[in-house]
Amino acid sequence: MATPISADRLVTALRAEGVRVVERSGWRSHNRNHKGPFGPVNGVMIHHTVTSGTSNTVGIVERGYAGLPGPLCHGMIAKDGTVHLIGHGRTNHAGRGDGDVLRAVIAERALPPANEANTDGNTHFYGFECENRGDGTDPWPKAQLDAIERAATALCRAHGWSAASVIGHKEWQPGKVDPKGFTMGWLRDRVSARLKSKPSGGGGSAGGSGGGSSTYVVRSGDTLSSIGKKLGVRWELLAQANKIKAPFVIKPGQKITVPRKVSGGSYSPPPFPDGLAPGRSSPSAKGLQKALKDTGWLDRSVPLSDNYGPQTQRAVAGFNRKHNLFTTGRPNDPAIGRSGWKLLHQLAYGK
Structure with missing residues (x-):
């Protein structure tokens, strides 16, 4: 159980995991929060779209359709492996499902069969829609399956979840068949294996530098310090990577190369503080x-x-x-x- 991560942290987590990201216009404020809460979040849900064509599919999941307004997911994973970010907050992707399944996800144990629709899944799950007709014959390209694996891993890593927190729509809601064409057991095995190693990186924004870095576009009010805090990178490294010298002025629209964080060996947490306890005052x-x-x-x-x-x-x-x-x-x-x-x-x- 956790508070949903910020839009900036979602982008950072996906790129750190090697996902190629496209930020759709307005996605950070595109949500259904006026219809109910988003959070606490407990897991990641995978769907297929029953559509074809990336442009067509992006339009559908952004707008929705009669009886089901958009956004219909947080991210749409295209055939080429690109993740198009669609919404942030509550989205119309999960519907009502089985509360017993939710409790199993929270406990990270084997899922029971979904036989009830008594719990609001839009509150509790991030949702990725994957471009596929869902007829059992439409192929799942390697790049797309790799992106699904990486996107699910990114959120598990960000929240400290295991692969047991990744489920399919068919495991949540009675009568659903998505995703069709691969098994969720297979996907969870892939996520579990990936979580055992550090993020592989390599994914930048569309049009970014790729390789060992990604690209951030400066917005009004940004400073190197504020960008560094958002992305978890020291501002001095940002200045060095972009050859920005004192007085370290940046402008809206400027593209900043964000270097990947380099580990300096095994991490050692700070010493456990004596006297830290609920209800007590301590620095x-x-x-x-x-x-x-x-x-x-x-x-x-x-x-x-x-x-x-x-x-x-x-x-x-x-x-x-x-x-x-x-x-x-x-x-x-x-x-x-x-x-x-x-x-x-x-x-x-x-x-």
């Missing part, structure tokens, strides 16, 4: 809150504070529950333990 609570924000468990609007208060406790409880970390043996343990502290920081900063 270390700020470090905990920042790591929770950077892994999507705590909303970024929550101000950093010395107080290990209710919002921090709820975020820690969700993190513990997802990773079976219970320092006190309680099912909703709000206390961060040494193993949880280490895992949280590795997920936030160790990649």
Whole structure:
């Protein structure tokens, strides 16, 4: 269970995993949030579109159709492996499905058969629609299957989920058959294998530099520092990679090459702070809150504070529950333990 990641972090996660991304105009604010909540999120759902032609398919998932307004997904994965970002927030992709399946996803255990439609899936799942007629004969090109695997892995990695958090529409809602043409067991095996290694990178934005970097287009109000914070890269590295010298001025529309982060060896989390506990005041609570924000468990609007208060406790409880970390043996343990502290920081900063 987690707070949905920001649009910027979604783009960064996909590109870090080697996904070629196209950001459709207005996708960051294109959603159905006025119809219900998006989050807490628990997993990733894969669909096929029952359409053909990338341009046609993008138009359909953006607009929707009679009785089902768009956006119909967060990203549309085309035959050539490009992920077109369509919406951010609540989208019309999952519909109502089986609450028992949701509980299995949260617990990351084997899925029961979907035989009820009693739970709103649009609240709980990211959705990727994949360009395919869904007739069992339309092929799934290698580039497309690779992109599906990488996109699902990117979100699992961003949230610290295992491959058990990736499901198909047919596993969620009775009567659905998508995705048709490959099995979800096969996909989960691929995601699981990919999660055992570091992100392979190599995917830039469309028209970007590709290879070992991606491209960011400067928007009004951006600075190198703010871009670095969004993308998880030191601003000094951005300046160096783009030969930007003091006073380090950038302009809207300017294309910034974003170098991939290079690991300097195994990551060592900061020492576990003594005295950090729910309800207590400690300067270390700020470090905990920042790591929770950077892994999507705590909303970024929550101000950093010395107080290990209710919002921090709820975020820690969700993190513990997802990773079976219970320092006190309680099912909703709000206390961060040494193993949880280490895992949280590795997920936030160790990649």
